[in-house]
Amino acid sequence: MNQIHSNLLSKIDLNLLRVLVAIHRERQLARAAAELSLTPSAISHALRRLRDIFDDELFIRSGRFLRPTALCDKLAPELNEVLARMQGLISRGVSFSPATTQRVFRIGMPEAIEAELYPRLYRHLQRIAPSAKFESLAVPHSQIGDYLLNRNADVVIDVAIAARAPVMQKPLLKEPFAVLSRKQDKYQLTQARYLAHKHIAVSTRARGSVLEDLLLKEIGVEREILARVQSYQTAAQLVSQTGALLTLPERIAKQLVTQYGLRRWAMPIDVPATRLQLYWHSAYQNDAALTWLLAEFDDLALN
Numbered sequence: 001m002n003q004i005h006s007n008l009l010s011k012i013d014l015n016l017l018r019v020l021v022a023i024h025r026e027r028q029l030a031r032a033a034a035e036l037s038l039t040p041s042a043i044s045h046a047l048r049r050l051r052d053i054f055d056d057e058l059f060i061r062s063g064r065f066l067r068p069t070a071l072c073d074k075l076a077p078e079l080n081e082v083l084a085r086m087q088g089l090i091s092r093g094v095s096f097s098p099a100t101t102q103r104v105f106r107i108g109m110p111e112a113i114e115a116e117l118y119p120r121l122y123r124h125l126q127r128i129a130p131s132a133k134f135e136s137l138a139v140p141h142s143q144i145g146d147y148l149l150n151r152n153a154d155v156v157i158d159v160a161i162a163a164r165a166p167v168m169q170k171p172l173l174k175e176p177f178a179v180l181s182r183k184q185d186k187y188q189l190t191q192a193r194y195l196a197h198k199h200i201a202v203s204t205r206a207r208g209s210v211l212e213d214l215l216l217k218e219i220g221v222e223r224e225i226l227a228r229v230q231s232y233q234t235a236a237q238l239v240s241q242t243g244a245l246l247t248l249p250e251r252i253a254k255q256l257v258t259q260y261g262l263r264r265w266a267m268p269i270d271v272p273a274t275r276l277q278l279y280w281h282s283a284y285q286n287d288a289a290l291t292w293l294l295a296e297f298d299d300l301a302l303n
Helices: 014-026 029-036 040-054 070-092 111-128 141-149 191-196 211-218 232-242 250-260 288-299
Strands: 059-062 065-068 104-108 133-137 155-159 167-175 177-182 198-202 224-229 245-249 262-266 274-281
Touching: 014 029, 014 040, 014 070, 029 040, 065 070, 070 141, 104 111, 111 133, 111 232, 111 250, 111 288, 141 155, 141 167, 141 274, 155 288, 177 232, 177 250, 198 232, 224 232, 232 245, 232 250, 232 262, 245 250, 250 262, 274 288
Parallel strands: 104 133, 104 155, 198 224, 198 245
Antiparallel strands: 059 065, 155 274, 167 274, 177 245, 177 262
16 A cells, blocks of 8 residues: 655645645646646656655556546545635635726626526626626536536526535525427317427427426326427427427516417426525635625525
């Protein structure tokens, strides 16, 4: 078993640890260098020092990528958490003024809800922090914790998932489902007719059941999916072209009815309302800027 030098702390600095974590995350020296705004030669030099300090190869080349050793796989996640908490402690003492800040805030949200949710969110935040920048990005469900820990996102808005500390969450929005059909369809949308139709599913994930299908399966109901797309706007166009049905949150349905000339129905099957949660990482919960952003979500009337 590899033995770490007894005087390890006297040999290492935080920048070296940041390099180790970046290489572990990116699996390539060039990408790690770009992430840290360093040259590839500086990253290579840092890696040589890390290998000497830990008396371990840390990364082994495998084709175009670097494969972490067992020791590296054990160290990197814990070091990443420690570095994040140190950054959070440092940020606690930094003054923050929303009126003058030029900080870039990154807000993760599914593409499917971006068109309806982000404009209102942006207008609200921009009024209070006019010099700040707000960026929307897609965050995979399985990587919410990593995005938050690595500050690739400050907060994430998504459906309720089984997240535990250090990922924190609170309810943001609860809304019933509605159904869209072509405007010329004059029938009454009953449960039987809903299940007899084909449906458009919306998800940014490549596979797996969408939320409404998971809820329907809980009550023993399944529907036939005609097509799966990434945005409600695309799905609405398909509804008008194919006659399939689209199930979606009521707020988004109201917006698309006029835009695409569709007809809106109440959901004919009793399923729970869709819930959106706000996620952030506890390592940064004392960051004054994040504290402000979380408070603004409390003040913003999204319901």
